[in-house]
Amino acid sequence: MTVDTVTPRRRTRIQQEKREVILEAALEVFSAHGFRGSTIDQIAEAAGMSKPNLLYYFRSKEDIHRTLLQRLLDTWLAPLRELDDIGDPMTELRSYIRRKLEMARDYPRESRLFANEIIQGAPRIMPMLEGELKTLVDEKAEVMKGWMHAGKIAPTDPWHLIFSIWATTQHYADFDVQVRAVLGPDRGGEGRFEDAARFLEQLYLEGLRPKG
Template sequence: MNMDTPARPRTRIQSEKRYIILEAALEIFSANGFRGATIDQIADAAGMSKPNLLYYFRRKEDIHEALMQRLLDTWLAPLRELDDVGDPMTELRSYIRRKLEMARDYPRESRLFANEILQGAPRIMPLIEGELKTLVDEKASIIRGWMRTGKITQTDPHHLIFSIWATTQHYADFDTQVRAVLGPDRGSDGRFEDAARFLESLFMNGLMPR
């Protein structure tokens, strides 16, 4: 076989089947973790037989890898949009908003990522040490540039990014706790807007040049 022959593009049906499998796997992995999830559970959730699923993914590890790559692409999209051309306060405020929107719209993905990190990231460490670190270092350099020109106060740019991650992702990973503590009057969908206003005030006041 000619090893230089390019892989055939997936058909529409193949792409749809892979999407169904990955959506089912997201539900199973986010609920049970990698170790607790099985191929049989994923196949049942996808509404297909185990042999049919194994036609698209040979191993549980392959499903998880594809899911984590898709997740990381989604997770890093807001950070990629942080632009050195824009006004720093506007850029950072928008980043906080986008991260909260992800906490609201992608809670399963957030739990899956958190579970993987809590286990020591055994299956995604190359992604963290590679793509993720490169992007964070790049954006930290932009933030450091804003500090040099006096547009925002001096601080550690990496820990600033970590703090935004921690405060925004809390509303996905601990949403049950947030809703319970806020109670029925404040624990509805408006909690994300309340959180956005609070976090914007917290970070913007802290970063305002003195």
């Protein structure tokens, strides 16, 4: 899916830098207030530019939001794309769980942006979900079914396995305040992600290890 903005001509370095400033400001605003609660004026203020100047680079709030979501989806799906059917299943799944937790740690604003869009019914990214996302998940589900048929992992529903990994890893981005509050000062520091990684590896990998 291609997301274009003001002009099809090649952008200059300064134009690209200005767009990045706008997108960074918009990410902060959208992740804090959601799409409906955010305005072009708020984004322009956060970017340190006038509203007319911002609208030179993006036609509308929807245009900015769609660009952010497309970028997010590309980033979010990268670890799943790297799941290799030739590799050892336990190694591949361990790497996937770890990468997803690293993204929860490093991209909490992006995770909230995506969660807000989904909660609203995905009005701006449904074609992405039904197209690119579905195609990739179906492809990797077939990889996992191949591992099951070869006796390399225990039989299970691969689609729901992927969903559950998403849910458990993204929890540490979307509910980070709750996680830190419950763990307290002794366990709520950066080490919480390593603790989570060890637990989720045990949960998934032991559950998927072939019996006998």
